[in-house]
Amino acid sequence: MKSSFFEQLVEHVFISELLQEVYYRFGMVVEVLRSEIDASGYDVVFECNNIVRHVQLKTSRVGGKTSRQKVNIALADKPSGCVVWIIRNEDSADCRMKLTYRFFGGPPGMPLPSLDGFSIAKHTKGNKDGLKTERPAIRVVNKGQFTPVETTTELVTRLFSIGPVTNGVPIV
Numbered sequence: 264m265k266s267s268f269f270e271q272l273v274e275h276v277f278i279s280e281l282l283q284e285v286y287y288r289f290g291m292v293v294e295v296l297r298s299e300i301d302a303s304g305y306d307v308v309f310e311c312n313n314i315v316r317h318v319q320l321k322t323s324r325v326g327g328k329t330s331r332q333k334v335n336i337a338l339a340d341k342p343s344g345c346v347v348w349i350i351r352n353e354d355s356a357d358c359r360m361k362l363t364y365r366f367f368g369g370p371p372g373m374p375l376p377s378l379d380g381f382s383i384a385k386h387t388k389g390n391k392d393g394l395k396t397e398r399p400a401i402r403v404v405n406k407g408q409f410t411p412v413e414t415t416t417e418l419v420t421r422l423f424s425i426g427p428v429t430n431g432v433p434i435v
Contacts, residue, residue: 273322276360277349278307284415285311289425304335305344312423314371317341321348325363331405333384333398334367334375344368344375347418348409364418365409371424378402 278295285293296308305317319338323329327350338344345368352361368375384401412418420426 270322273349273351273360274306274320276351277320277347277362280362280415281309281419284419285423285425288416289419291423291425293423301335302337303341304338305341309422312371312425314423315342316371316422317344319344319346321346323348323350325350325352329406331403332367332409333401334378334381334404336378336400336402339375339378341375343371343373345422346375346404346409362415364412364415365406366412366418366421367404367409371422378404 282293282295285291291311294310296310298306298308303317304319306320307318309316309318317338319334321332332346332348334346338346345366348365348367350363350365352363354361381402381404384398384403385395386398387395389395410421412421
């Protein structure tokens with residue numbers, strides 16, 4: 264129960280940060296569609312600036328030992344598919360999460376980079392014989408393949424090719 268609650272909490276914090284950033288800094292609106300199932304490789308779809316992004320979300324905490332993520336190959340079939348790895352810093356004094364990111368994907372309008380050559384993931388639990396079988400639709404992407412993204416502003420720019428505005432005028 265707590266793990267699914269926490270997963271949803273992180274996702275809601277992220278979506279809130281993204282929506283606020285786009286609206287208040289860039290003067291635009293993002294449409295958000297959430298997937299009910301993860302069979303197609305994405306968790307959420309964002310549309311902004313005529314760019315549609317199918318996004319698989321991953322999360323870990325600052326200082327966590329996670330060194331790779333499992334990516335569904337079906338994400339490569341989606342326009343502008345990408346993975347956003349949310350790195351959360353839980354600040355108990357402020358009772359808030361502060362987020363930074365890692366990004367795996369192409370520029371807006373371009374597909375996910377090829378997953379050919381990445382290792383095929385294995386199930387985390389063994390079958391009845393104790394064997395951890397392969398998951399042919401899942402690839403393992405190492406942390407070094409993800410681009411560090413320090414701010415939500417930088418992430419929004421990377422996702423939607425937009426820049427900040429002042430008094431309704433884009434800053435170039």
